Amino acid sequence: MRERIERTWTQLSPVERRLAELVLEHAEDLAGYTGAELADASGTSKASVSRFFRRLGFDSFAQARADARGLRARGVPLGGLPPDAGDAVDLHLAHDARNLAAAAQAxxxxxxxxxxxxxxxxxxxxxxxxxxxxxxxxxxxxxxxxxxxxxxxxxxxxxxxxxxxxxxxxxxxxxxxxxxxxxxxxxxxxxxxxxxxxxxxxxxxxxxxxxxxxxxxxxxxxxxxxxxxxxxxxxxxxxxxxxxxxxxxxxxxxxxxxxxxxxxxxxxxxxxxx
CATH class of the missing domain: 3.40.50.10490 (Glucose-6-phosphate isomerase like protein; domain 1)
Incomplete structure (x- = not known):
């Protein structure tokens, strides 16, 4: 994502640059956003969000989000626990307990x-x-x-x-x-x-x-x-x-x-x- 933005930076409008800065700031957890949430956070519109991601070479924001999710599914260390996720230790232990149960069943x-x-x-x-x-x-x-x-x-x-x-x-x-x-x-x-x-x-x-x-x-x-x-x-x-x-x-x-x-x-x- 960062490489795509850097390649097209000079072609971006002021509105698109505002979106680009937001996407770069949240690149690690982009998969968790909707188009409407990106529009609200950047003070733009859903149409602007769609045009921005098409400018980057995606068919739509949905494709960009799927691309981000696919990277994480392959083990790329994207995202992280959001600030409001709760106690990190409890979250990790609960998740590991589910993984252990799944491994035992399989x-x-x-x-x-x-x-x-x-x-x-x-x-x-x-x-x-x-x-x-x-x-x-x-x-x-x-x-x-x-x-x-x-x-x-x-x-x-x-x-x-x-x-x-x-x-x-x-x-x-x-x-x-x-x-x-x-x-x-x-x-x-x-x-x-x-x-x-x-x-x-x-x-x-x-x-x-x-x-x-x-x-x-x-x-x-x-x-x-x-x-x-x-x-x-x-x-x-x-x-x-x-x-x-x-x-x-x-x-x-x-x-x-x-x-x-x-x-x-x-x-x-x-x-x-x-």
Missing amino acids: LDRDALEAAARLLAGARRVVVAGWRNSYPVALHLREQLLQARADVALVPQPGQTVAEEVASLGERDAFVLVAFRRRPPAVAAVLGHVSGLGVPSVVLADPTARPATAAARHRFEVPVDGPGAFDSYAAATAVVAVLAEAVLARCGARGRARRGAVARAHEALSELEVR
Whole structure:
């Protein structure tokens, strides 16, 4: 929106410039306005609002508003909590509670069991995540390491992924964390790994369906937040459920692994003791 206004600024009338200044001021929450509200706030008319957005290259204000909504739906951090929205903490906690309930309802228990068996029994597990997905992938990898060895995280800083996946085969497992605003590499890596015969697990939001169709197991988690930013509370909860299921499937081997890790922590004095 800002780029469109800057390109046409010299062609705008005084009335349109007044509208442009208002739109720039409220660009982040434009999707929440109606044409009448913009007209009232700028002291213009609905007809002026319509002409202004046509000047910017939209068919109508409705198209401009839909464009703004589409950006937010793809995870672009637009908007934010309005000043009169109420207590921000309560709003976030209530929204996360709804996301957690939705994730729990959507979680296929049979698929969870199958994915846990896969990750517990695989020779090697590679977990991949880019951008906002990386911290979730890191957390999953750290939890899986409590239950079993040979769990890698990609990409590491300065690393490409090819070296980590080139030697994977049918006895291994690939976990892709792919929440929205994903790079194109997500689909390419999953496609390559699937072509090698590697069974895969995907943890993502619903927008990832086209990019992750090749996955054997897919768990969809809502990440939308009440304001400008996405929330990963439900994603973290699903990670905990999946890791717990893997630990249970590892049985005595998992208990032995946890004991070995605990002894190593103690020997290295890596964790505080109270």
